[in-house]
Amino acid sequence: MEDTKQAAGASVPGKKPFPDVQLSRDTRNIPIGKVGVKDISYPIVVMDKNRSFQSTVARINMYVDLPHHFKGTHMSRFVEILNTYREKIALDKMETILAKMKEKLGASSAHLEMEFPYFIEKTAPVSGAKSLMEYTCTFSATLSDHFDFVLGVKVPVTSLCPCSRELSAYGAHNQRSIMTVQVRYNEFLWIEDLIECIEACGSSPVYSLLKREDEKFVTERAYENPRFVEDMVRDATVRLLAMDNISWFSVEAENFESIHKHSAYAAIERSKNI
Ligand SMILES: Nc1nc2c(ncn2[C@@H]2O[C@H](COP(=O)(O)OP(=O)(O)OP(=O)(O)O)[C@@H](O)[C@H]2O)c(=O)[nH]1
Numbered sequence: 001m002e003d004t005k006q007a008a009g010a011s012v013p014g015k016k017p018f019p020d021v022q023l024s025r026d027t028r029n030i031p032i033g034k035v036g037v038k039d040i041s042y043p044i045v046v047m048d049k050n051r052s053f054q055s056t057v058a059r060i061n062m063y064v065d066l067p068h069h070f071k072g073t074h075m076s077r078f079v080e081i082l083n084t085y086r087e088k089i090a091l092d093k094m095e096t097i098l099a100k101m102k103e104k105l106g107a108s109s110a111h112l113e114m115e116f117p118y119f120i121e122k123t124a125p126v127s128g129a130k131s132l133m134e135y136t137c138t139f140s141a142t143l144s145d146h147f148d149f150v151l152g153v154k155v156p157v158t159s160l161c162p163c164s165r166e167l168s169a170y171g172a173h174n175q176r177s178i179m180t181v182q183v184r185y186n187e188f189l190w191i192e193d194l195i196e197c198i199e200a201c202g203s204s205p206v207y208s209l210l211k212r213e214d215e216k217f218v219t220e221r222a223y224e225n226p227r228f229v230e231d232m233v234r235d236a237t238v239r240l241l242a243m244d245n246i247s248w249f250s251v252e253a254e255n256f257e258s259i260h261k262h263s264a265y266a267a268i269e270r271s272k273n274i
Pocket residue numbers: 010020022071072073074075076077
């Protein structure tokens with residue numbers, strides 16, 4: 001009877017009330033860890049080390065937990081909350097948005113994930129030609145009894161195989177690799193600084209624009225700097241351990257092998273307990 005009353009829901013004057021099916025009771029006794037909306041495309045603002053801020057478009061996921069006795073969550077409220085912050089969705093709003101999600105959805109935990117392209121101006125190593133390069137970044141935040149935030153970046157690099165270089169009379173196989181880094185930190189960390197740290201771990205950084213003199217330079221630099229996936233994640237670990245403000249990290253390297261159909265892969269995760 002109680003449930004039927006609750007399920008009566010909102011109404012429009014003169015019309016039959018809309019039943020609130022989500023509020024009805026579920027009897028399977030199974031709570032849900034994450035339920036919500038996925039893949040919303042939405043404008044956000046990201047702090048930019050050189051230009052103060054940068055506007056971009058994120059793919060956003062928003063989830064909350066759902067107690068066992070409710071049939072469903074209220075999907076429309078996630079988007080309503082997002083719309084409240086419209087032009088102002090940025091890193092410093094994540095905890096506020098999560099608190100609103102918990103409040104409006106009566107949840108004990110809330111998750112907010114954003115994946116977005118971030119652009120950095122790079123300078124070619126010899127010609128000095130400038131161009132914008134896109135990096136895929138992620139913000140992943142959770143609010144339960146405490147706030148947790150993880151910054152992630154996918155950094156493309158060139159890797160040149162040390163084994164191939166040793167064995168071959170000419171050249172060495174080399175390929176584009178993706179290094180994926182995720183960090184928890186105590187003091188503000190620029191995306192640019194994290195990218196610079198990871199880019200140094202491959203055989204060479206990659207660029208959007210290279211003239212012929214640059215091409216010669218990056219080809220030779222990679223040859224002089226061969227790297228296995230193991231070298232890449234170990235070098236990254238040394239560098240990330242030396243960054244005092246980082247409390248936890250995970251780093252992965254995937255080399256899209258040019259002599260195989262599969263990739264070479266390595267990963268390291270460390271908590272610094274600071
Ligand atoms: N919970 C849930 N809702 C879904 C799903 N797929 C679509 N929806 C729809 O999400 C819409 C919005 O639901 P609510 O947020 O409860 O909408 P509402 O009752 O108008 O909003 P409130 O008054 O704030 O509760 C409904 O039309 C649902 O049918 C699903 O898989 N689960």
